[in-house]
């Protein structure tokens with residue numbers, strides 16, 4: 001890679017690279033840039049899909065930054081053990097409080113501002129768009145990825161860690177949930193999506209699910225694009241899209257529909 005490819009952003013030179021792991025920034029930080037710190041037993045799982053497409057380009061350009069902390073480094077003894085059997089018996093293993101404590105202290109050292117500490121957990125608050133909007137406005141986030149039967153409860157209590165869930169199912173680890181959270185958050189950071197997409201008209205932004213989308217060809221396997229979308233009449237297109245958003249939300253998500261109607265009624 002030649003120096004002519006380097007980009008200066010006034011904070012630190014960014015070296016373009018096609019290798020996802022090289023997109024991850026090492027400390028020292030890019031000052032004022034949203035940062036995700038991930039505590040995981042599998043640091044090579046990152047940036048994973050976050051290194052692709054728009055999030056990958058934004059990472060490369062220093063619009064956000066990613067740092068992994070390898071839990072194994074804080075393991076106990078010659079074998080760097082990170083887990084032990086559950087107190088009281090039962091199946092599986094639990095991530096040790098002393099190991100996690102050292103890793104968290106390391107990760108949070110020097111962290112300032114609004115930078116929540118989150119444990120990805122099926123017991124947590126379900127992720128939603130409002131949560132992602134709040135996180136995108138923060139200075140960054142530290143994410144603890146569990147494995148095995150999870151983490152020692154005392155760690156959650158001691159650090160006041162928020163638990164956040166990807167949904168009502170159980171995965172083998174928190175890494176996929178962490179990537180989902182980061183993806184949904186980073187795309188809300190200014191300039192990350194560029195001109196490619198608008199976050200203002202998509203599902204959840206107005207409290208409704210999105211209307212159907214179509215593109216060429218105008219007819220496919222006997223199915224035509226709705227005439228109104230081909231009419232060129234912007235007012236009618238907007239009305240049709242709004243009506244479809246309402247219909248889809250009402251049919252698929254009565255919970256969202258009730259909340260939407262409730263907030264619309266309270267404005268009347």
Ligand SMILES: C[S@@+](CC[C@H](N)C(=O)[O-])C[C@H]1O[C@@H](n2cnc3c(N)ncnc32)[C@H](O)[C@@H]1O
Pocket residue numbers: 119120121122123144145146147148149150151164165166167168169170171172173174175177
């Ligand atoms: C096998 S799970 C542990 C499940 C735990 N014993 C329970 O029943 O709640 C291992 C790890 O995967 C992660 N995980 C699993 N399902 C998740 C979900 N729905 N959302 C977020 N993280 C999840 C958590 O970090 C968890 O510590």
